[in-house]
Amino acid sequence: MTSAIDSQDLLSRAAQLVDLARAAGADQADAVVVRSRSRSVSVRLGKVEGTEASESDDFSLRVFVGNRVASVSANPGFDVKVLAERAVAMARVSPEDPYACLADEADLARSYPDLQLLDATDVPTEALREAALEAEQAALEVSGVTNSSGAGASAGMGGLVLATSHGFSGSYMASRFGRSVSVIAGEGTKMERDYDFDSRLYFKDLDEPRVIGRRAGERAVKRVNPRQVETGSNITVVFDPRIARGFVGHIAGAINGAAVARKTSFLRDRMGQQVLKTGLNITDDPLVVRGSSSRPFDGEGVSGKRLVMIEDGVLKHWFLSTSTGRELGLPTNGRGVRGGTSVTPASTNLALEPGEVSPEDLIRSVGNGFYVTELIGQGVNMITGEYSRGASGFWIENGELAYPVSEVTIASNLKDMFMRLTPANDIDRKFGIASPTIAIEGMTLAGR
Template sequence: MSAEIDSENLLSRASELIDLAIKAGADKADAVVIRSSSRSVSVRLGKVEGTEASESDDFALRVFVGNRVASVSANPGFDIKVLAERAVSMAKVSPEDPYACLADEANLAQTYPDLELYDPTEVSTDQLRDAALAAEQAALDVQGVTNSSGAGASAGAGGLVLVTSHGFSGSYMGSRFGHSVSVIAGEGTKMERDYDFDSRLYYADLDDAALIGRRAGERVVKRINPRQVDTGSNVTVVFDPRIARGFVGTIAGAINGASVARKTSFLRDKMGQQVLKSGLHITDDPLIVRGSSSRPFDGEGVSGERMVMIEDGVLKHWFLSTSTGRELGLQTNGRGVRGGTSVTPASTNLALEPGDIDPQDLIRQIGNGFYVTELIGQGTNMITGEYSRGATGFWIENGELSFAVSEVTIASNLKDMFMRLTPANDIDRKFGVASPTIAIEGMTLAGR
């Protein structure tokens, strides 16, 4: 990948954009350049279906005139003077926003660490093609696999340059490599589909493509000939780690300061209260070396630090950017994410910290229950906490996974689910959201 940031040039251009905005009448401003490049290959049944490549630099300028704010964005080649003047003109006629602002100067990062987020390894299109083909073939070689939905391999990089009118200037790069495959087992109306993938910052850390394919094949074969099970009102449901990661992401959404400010989180009145079982912790750390979602500073130039968001089951913090913090009467904790022309709070390397029980022992202790490997639909109400999702997986019988299950629905309220959650000890921290296997007692299962 040839996406190294020419930081001096881009920092200079962003600084010039800021100066022009101030001359045009802005009281303060910030400018960001988001650089990205990517290359990917997709295959199906041994043939290349598509090859894609892209590269871009996107400039965004945000200006403040009193309590009025406006943002504009452009691609390279724009007239920066015209862009700055347009942004200021827009701000002057925008409605006042008492919370929109730059980060306080005292909160800006003076120095920031090298988190080793960028791997300069050049991966050719041929290498990507060979990896995708190897993943697919390994999956097709698993007995019982009957077809392929396709496989892919990708390599990409991205970077951020940020300059503010009150003294911050910084940049960093990150890379990303991935392998994925999706295959089918069974025939006709009894076909089942499953997948596997891996995504890493460093190419050498990627799981072998053939291993990913084999795992996908083995997963889908186990799902052949699923059954329905009887409806039950007090079922223990176990979430496979890749499903558990999504569930932990739901917790992150509930403690996002923007949701709290909008009153769209069912935890909005729970600060300082018990929201998970005692002994459970949710952490968030933007400074993990080679961490999937690490960053040396946030989208406003503020360095975050490791935080225990939920400690011993008690809610301790919201995710906050500067404007969201102001709205809630709090200080930013360096979780602002620049999305083009706006800044919103979000998690970084988020983890439900593991328990001390092996997942096999956890399942054995349950006796009978439901092990979920896939969820269907979007039945989660973040305002009330009501939760209802279609699910497939395996029935747990006498402490062991027995037969495949499909066409069932699991339901509860997230407040109750959080308080009945038990984590295993098998956490894998390679993704931006990390979770071990989790068991949740007392759920309703709607089956036959």
Template sequence: MSDTQQSEGLLAKAERLIGHARSAGADQADAVVVRSRSRSASVRNGQVENTQSAESDDFSLRVFVGQKVATVHAGQGGDETALAERAVAMARVSPEDPHACLADAEMLASSWPDLDLFDPTEPSADSLIEAAMTAEASALAVPGVASSIGAGAGTGLYGMVLATSHGFSGAFQRSGFSRSVSVIAGEGVKMERDYDFDSRVFFADLEDAAAIGRSAGERAAAKVNPRKVKTGSNVTVVFDPRVSRGLIGHLVSAINGASVARKTSFLKDMMGKKVAIDGLTLLDDPFVRRGPSSRPFDGEGLSVGPLTMVEDGVLQQWYLTTAVARELGLRSNGRASRGGGVSPSSTNVIVSPGHQTAEELIASVGTGFYVTELIGQGVNGVTGEYSRGASGFWIENGKLSFSVSEVTIASNLKDMFKRMTLANDIDTRFSIAAPTIAVEGMTLAGE
């Protein structure tokens, strides 16, 4: 059976579940099927550690009885009638939720773009092993690399089928392929580890396995014999794109409507106000062709294209579902995701690039700290306080000079977003496409 036929079968089942729910007494309902397929292989020091395959079709039925709502989950073989009856029975004894609802009917998508998200290529287990072996061998060939932590390759499929009782019916699927390797360089107490990876929607777009391995090895070798630096304030910290994505991710989390409604965001009162530097524009675009987080419609059946979340440093929008929007006195902007429930989420986040190359930005810093890895979870979403363990390289005379480890960098995100300088090295391979970012005025705790 083809993937299209399977999707049609799952969609028919979702529609049947809704019919059973209405028969059992639900006023409204929607049904979601999340499809998952994966195959992976991992190796270590030239030996295969494991190969594995997994697949599932997980059903979720959400029913409304007045303003009471309940959701039940089941696998492929569950009894449809019993599942619907149980959901309705649960809803009837649930407390009322004044904001619970399906999406507004007039906002439901009747058509959506073809985003070229599915590659039917199916790498064999042997080819996945070969790619992992190649990546690891390339990393181990780098002078100074001592051993492998492991290498892997994988392929997978994510799909969503959604049907609602008020007229929406749709399905899409997105393929994924990945390669990664992690190694150790140095000896004894001076060992350092690093990694590299690539993940793409289409197999042909994947970076060469040997190149991934070589990059991982070179990264690890460059970190050997790190030094410590003295504690200081007013330090300029430059975030490598691997960690700047996380920094922008904190901004994305802070403008999530669910956090705003719960009053757990440090930007909860900042709509229409300046939250970042002039020139920082944050675009959320679910319609990027072959994008890592692209989707033709959201988890409620809305198909809303690119949104400017932050424009020239000014906050323009929250991420919203219908229920969260209703709670905030707004309308959904098509950013619902489905997991255990319905919640707002970002898609492909693209930061506007600066005017300098990464090298020019580092040169302009003169003296500072270039961060390649962050440790710990020291970020307070309510206050914006930021404190993370970090390692990377010291910048002297505008160039990376020696490796640094065992330091802590600290500030407040509200200040950091207003002290940024952006490079122009945007990498759209990732869900958050962020460049190298320099942040002035941070505190560094070292010796």
């Protein structure tokens, strides 16, 4: 896949598309190429179930004629002149959009740092197969594991090539390597499943296959013979970091400028107000060296910077692209993401910054409560903040994890949950959303 690193030819083609769109009558235009190269192997019970490889360079051209905009997509080999003329013709008959636009020229990145996002290590398919088999075997060797749901290993790279009619031209690539395994413990109606995985930009940073497999097996075995617990209110619920990352994702969704503009966020009227407990901070930084979601510029050619989105519990920023910012009367903060032919705001390296207490001490302070390791269902209403999810995990008794629990529901409102949240100090920043273990007081638990 090393041949995919050089994007100069794609940059030239993107610039040509932009020039042809201008010649066809567009006032402004940009062209983007989303690059993808991947290879993966999946195994189950010692046998290869699938081997996949894919490569793509997907072109998108966006043109503006006054306040009218149109976008078209194509694969390599298309007629660039025909594509440009078609896009302009579509724009001329499109409805007006007062907010659609390119980023302001003054906002464009004229230079940007090398964030070391690309590891050009070429991992052979055979090495992927061996890693997947080793991870699965390690999981099956854990006493109590009875079956496998499969294991996998992958390697790939992806990136962005962008050219605009007002002078931006740039590209970047990022690599991604992964390993995962899922196994079953127990027998008959008492079977329980769990998994483990790792995903990194640099191949040498991946956890060893046997480590991943052993963790998956141990997690599954611990869940065997779960109980239901009594229904109760005012329960303290502790979220395992894997689950806490998803919870922080709800915060990101609530402070996304697109949701605010659509009035689909329960925090839409809370800018400058307290939304988390005093002392808590949510940061977002696109420029982390070797960061999982780092990027030297966004989908519009704008460089972002580290922002404290929520500072000392107070909401300070929305995630904004240029068009979303215009709709809200604010400048972009470089969070635009290309999704096909559109640009929408999103987080980069997002983190709920850690507290000072260890996860063990946090659990100990709970006394009696519920430690969540898995959530089920989609019961989160981002308009009202109502939260209700099926859950499983472990009951906390006298400050210790006592026994596995399943078939319960936890419920509250995100507004209240945000204000009752306490983070531990065990943050792992290797994922695009990072969170330590968190405890949330005052939740309702529905059991037997």
